[in-house]
Amino acid sequence: MLKDNLDEILSKVEKPARYTGGEWNSVIKQRDEVNVRFAFCFPDTYEIGMSHLGIKILYHAVNEVPGYCCERAFAPWIDMEEQMRKNNIPLYTLESKDLVRNFDFVGFTLQYEMSYTNILNMLDLSDIPIMAEERDDSMPIICAGGPCACNPEPLADFIDLFMIGDGEEHIIEIMDLYNEMKKNGTYSKKEYLLRASGIEGVYVPSLYETGYKEDGTIAYFRPKAEGVPEKIKRRVILDLDSAFYPEKPIVPFTEVVHDRITLELFRGCMRGCRFCQAGIIYRPVRWKSMDKLVEKAVNLVKNTGYDEISLMSLSSCDYPELGPLADKLMDKLEEKKVNLALPSLRLDSFTLDLLNKTSKVRKSGLTFAPEAGTQRLRDIINKGITEEDLYKAVYLAFDGGYNRVKLYFMLGLPRETDEDVEGIAKLAEGVVEEYFKVPKEKRNKGLTVTVSTSTFVPKPFTPFQWEAQDTLDKIAEKQRFLKSIMPKKVTYNYHESKLSVLEAVISRGDRRVGKAIKYAFEKGCKFDSWGDFFSYEKWLEAFKEAEIDISFYANRKRDFDEILPWDHIDMGVTKEFLIKECERAYRGEVTPNCAVKCQNCGMASYKGGICVEKRKD
Amino acid sequence: MKSVRIKYSKEEQVKYVSHLDTLKTFTRAARRAELPLKYSKGFNPHPHMVFGLPSSVGMISVCEYADIDFEDGVNCADIMDKMNEALPEGFNIVECSERPEKSNIMAEVAACEYVIYVKTRKSVMDLMDDISHFISRQEIYVTKKNKRGEKEIDIKSMINFISVGEDSMGTYLISKTAAGNEKNLKPELLIDAINKYEDTDIEIRQIIRTEVFLK
Numbered sequence: 001m002l003k004d005n006l007d008e009i010l011s012k013v014e015k016p017a018r019y020t021g022g023e024w025n026s027v028i029k030q031r032d033e034v035n036v037r038f039a040f041c042f043p044d045t046y047e048i049g050m051s052h053l054g055i056k057i058l059y060h061a062v063n064e065v066p067g068y069c070c071e072r073a074f075a076p077w078i079d080m081e082e083q084m085r086k087n088n089i090p091l092y093t094l095e096s097k098d099l100v101r102n103f104d105f106v107g108f109t110l111q112y113e114m115s116y117t118n119i120l121n122m123l124d125l126s127d128i129p130i131m132a133e134e135r136d137d138s139m140p141i142i143c144a145g146g147p148c149a150c151n152p153e154p155l156a157d158f159i160d161l162f163m164i165g166d167g168e169e170h171i172i173e174i175m176d177l178y179n180e181m182k183k184n185g186t187y188s189k190k191e192y193l194l195r196a197s198g199i200e201g202v203y204v205p206s207l208y209e210t211g212y213k214e215d216g217t218i219a220y221f222r223p224k225a226e227g228v229p230e231k232i233k234r235r236v237i238l239d240l241d242s243a244f245y246p247e248k249p250i251v252p253f254t255e256v257v258h259d260r261i262t263l264e265l266f267r268g269c270m271r272g273c274r275f276c277q278a279g280i281i282y283r284p285v286r287w288k289s290m291d292k293l294v295e296k297a298v299n300l301v302k303n304t305g306y307d308e309i310s311l312m313s314l315s316s317c318d319y320p321e322l323g324p325l326a327d328k329l330m331d332k333l334e335e336k337k338v339n340l341a342l343p344s345l346r347l348d349s350f351t352l353d354l355l356n357k358t359s360k361v362r363k364s365g366l367t368f369a370p371e372a373g374t375q376r377l378r379d380i381i382n383k384g385i386t387e388e389d390l391y392k393a394v395y396l397a398f399d400g401g402y403n404r405v406k407l408y409f410m411l412g413l414p415r416e417t418d419e420d421v422e423g424i425a426k427l428a429e430g431v432v433e434e435y436f437k438v439p440k441e442k443r444n445k446g447l448t449v450t451v452s453t454s455t456f457v458p459k460p461f462t463p464f465q466w467e468a469q470d471t472l473d474k475i476a477e478k479q480r481f482l483k484s485i486m487p488k489k490v491t492y493n494y495h496e497s498k499l500s501v502l503e504a505v506i507s508r509g510d511r512r513v514g515k516a517i518k519y520a521f522e523k524g525c526k527f528d529s530w531g532d533f534f535s536y537e538k539w540l541e542a543f544k545e546a547e548i549d550i551s552f553y554a555n556r557k558r559d560f561d562e563i564l565p566w567d568h569i570d571m572g573v574t575k576e577f578l579i580k581e582c583e584r585a586y587r588g589e590v591t592p593n594c595a596v597k598c599q600n601c602g603m604a605s606y607k608g609g610i611c612v613e614k615r616k617d
Numbered sequence: 618m619k620s621v622r623i624k625y626s627k628e629e630q631v632k633y634v635s636h637l638d639t640l641k642t643f644t645r646a647a648r649r650a651e652l653p654l655k656y657s658k659g660f661n662p663h664p665h666m667v668f669g670l671p672s673s674v675g676m677i678s679v680c681e682y683a684d685i686d687f688e689d690g691v692n693c694a695d696i697m698d699k700m701n702e703a704l705p706e707g708f709n710i711v712e713c714s715e716r717p718e719k720s721n722i723m724a725e726v727a728a729c730e731y732v733i734y735v736k737t738r739k740s741v742m743d744l745m746d747d748i749s750h751f752i753s754r755q756e757i758y759v760t761k762k763n764k765r766g767e768k769e770i771d772i773k774s775m776i777n778f779i780s781v782g783e784d785s786m787g788t789y790l791i792s793k794t795a796a797g798n799e800k801n802l803k804p805e806l807l808i809d810a811i812n813k814y815e816d817t818d819i820e821i822r823q824i825i826r827t828e829v830f831l832k
């Protein structure tokens with residue numbers, strides 16, 4: 001039935017191969033061999049979703065288990081959605097083409113706040129009520145995980161169960177409990193959620209209640225029932241070498257954003273940049289061993305046929321044996337014509353040697369992220385890069401034949417002054433000068449230096465979680481100023497920061513913000529992070545109707561003792577540490593990274609990763 | 618070097634895979650099969666793979682051709698077996714034979730045969746009459762669009778035959794039309810032409826390419 005209808009609409013939409021599955025290494029299990037079915041939903045397009053490492057890991061982790069299956073669904077593009085709605089075709093999974101609402105679990109990954117309207121849209125497309133309280137026992141359990149789940153509150157009305165932290169073991173446990181309860185006939189949604197809340201790292205929002213003070217801040221937040229944990233402790237997998245990592249990932253037919261092998265070198269980041277959420281919520285750094293990585297890489301090449309491996313981590317150059325690893329990989333894979341790609345270069349561990357190894361053929365552009373224009377501000381945000389680092393790095397790059405450099409900065413960082421904004425232009429100027437220092441015969445013609453600024457968004461679980469975001473006008477003013485002083489040879493890119501404002505409201509939002517997300521969805525907001533569809537006006541209306549004051553969430557500086565909406569989530573890093581870091585920031589004090597000196601951030605209680613490593617001194 | 622020509626089918630499951638993606642799929646399959654693809658020399662080495670008149674997105678085909686070059690040391694039976702194991706379901710190589718190094722499948726295609734399942738309110742008998750009326754015309758002009766714009770062309774000489782039939786899946790036409798670099802008549806355009814000249818309302822449900830004729 002579905003198949004016939006599908007065929008008719010697929011011939012009318014763009015890139016239909018996104019909606020048909022059947023890719024190499026995708027897993028199709030027979031209906032009668034599975035007891036529990038999980039529909040993994042990615043709230044963005046196929047191209048973006050299939051580029052994402054998390055989905056690959058969890059998809060195969062579940063499918064490894066006999067009796068369980070994981071299938072995929074992505075947000076259909078506008079033309080496909082239109083056809084689906086017109087022809088009454090609900091959202092289905094790519095594997096079995098069964099309807100998402102027939103699954104036991106529907107899981108969303110929360111990678112960025114601006115995908116939240118897509119989540120509601122996908123539920124709606126599945127014929128599943130978006131409000132958790134309107135879903136009865138016949139409906140799937142709707143769950144969510146991923147980095148944005150560290151503040152789950154804006155989605156509390158819609159999601160039954162959140163998974164906090166590393167998911168590869170966690171997801172199996174929540175399926176186990178379900179399986180058990182279904183088997184012995186004790187399953188009801190209510191009973192299941194109650195028992196699931198006892199699994200470490202599970203947060204069931206409906207089991208908690210909250211109230212607000214007159215000034216709008218949170219008065220209390222507490223479990224409604226006894227036995228429901230007050231704090232939800234994040235799950236951490238300490239030994240990544242023995243953790244599941246798929247060796248047979250799906251190879252899409254159609255081009256996706258990252259169409260290559262992703263080799264995860266380690267999880268976590270030891271740098272401690274104070275604006276960076278990932279740098280906190282994935283602590284501690286947990287390395288994978290070189291031998292295991294090489295072994296995995298060889299198998300991955302064999303099982304996928306890809307000709308490129310990207311070494312992926314938050315800051316890949318921190319991998320202690322990166323040079324030897326690159327050598328070994330090239331050694332094993334060169335004759336197979338496999339390229340290495342290093343996506344996240346850091347200035348201070350940048351060597352030309354490594355660059356030459358990883359990009360034998362392509363001398364494409366290089367990207368650096370000093371983030372702030374002056375040393376003073378870089379110290380405040382704890383970005384341990386000096387001007388000399390940058391200049392030395394770009395000189396080497398230009399000397400090595402590169403001629404395109406991109407520089408990333410943030411505007412609106414805490415304590416930013418005009419001088420810091422000016423500093424961005426000066427730094428860019430300096431980079432141009434380095435180019436002309438390279439002897440003419442050595443440098444490649446056609447220099448392009450691009451400066452991009454984004455707008456700072458204060459995020460939960462960072463030392464800046466209490467900070468105010470600059471207002472739209474203020475940011476616009478800074479952008480105009482920077483544009484006016486940018487050297488002629490430099491291209492300056494910036495975006496309107498309306499999206500960043502919404503991000504700020506939602507990322508630090510409480511339960512009340514959910515209403516605005518619902519209204520925005522009802523007004524037709526979706527694919528908000530795709531410029532072409534973003535409607536700030538609709539969002540403003542939604543906030544107004546939900547009686548949400550944007551500035552309360554985005555532009556208000558919080559006190560350290562305010563109850564924050566995410567205080568019941570325990571990511572492992574203590575509030576004391578974040579406060580200490582915030583105060584150090586104000587004093588412009590740099591904090592050394594985990595490899596140099598442990599800062600007792602709280603993660604050591606997990607007893608693993610870099611926290612238990614011997615330090616050199 | 619081992620230059621081969623393969624004949625393969627592209628079935629229901631993969632009919633939406635585009636030409637470019639098919640090429641990628643075959644390259645990756647060969648790499649998974651650890652067959653020694655012959656790579657070009659130079660800056661950005663790529664395998665030598667030419668697909669002859671690839672069917673369009675949505676079409677099912679039991680007859681597709683591709684020319685691929687391998688390094689020495691592999692034989693055709695091996696290539697066929699290993700590739701089939703490494704290709705996603707829906708792609709299936711049915712023939713593999715050596716070809717002269719310089720030959721190029723693109724230049725050799727002469728005609729194609731299609732089975733076109735259609736939706737129409739006409740009975741098979743009526744449709745047969747319409748079609749024979751259509752074929753007996755002296756000239757059949759259609760508008761062909763290409764990058765440079767639109768052009769009126771006479772497709773009469775490109776039509777080899779058309780017949781009408783019916784089976785459990787419904788009414789179908791079978792057509793043999795010119796194909797290749799010089800003259801190429803796509804089945805979609807043929808149906809447009811029939812609808813333009815005759816009193817028919819034929820809608821295409823599914824096109825299946827059943828044969829490619831080489832020169």
Ligand code: SF4
Nearest residue numbers: 594598599601604611
């Ligand atoms: S406990 Fe120390 S070593 Fe571990 S993550 Fe925190 S600061 Fe780094």
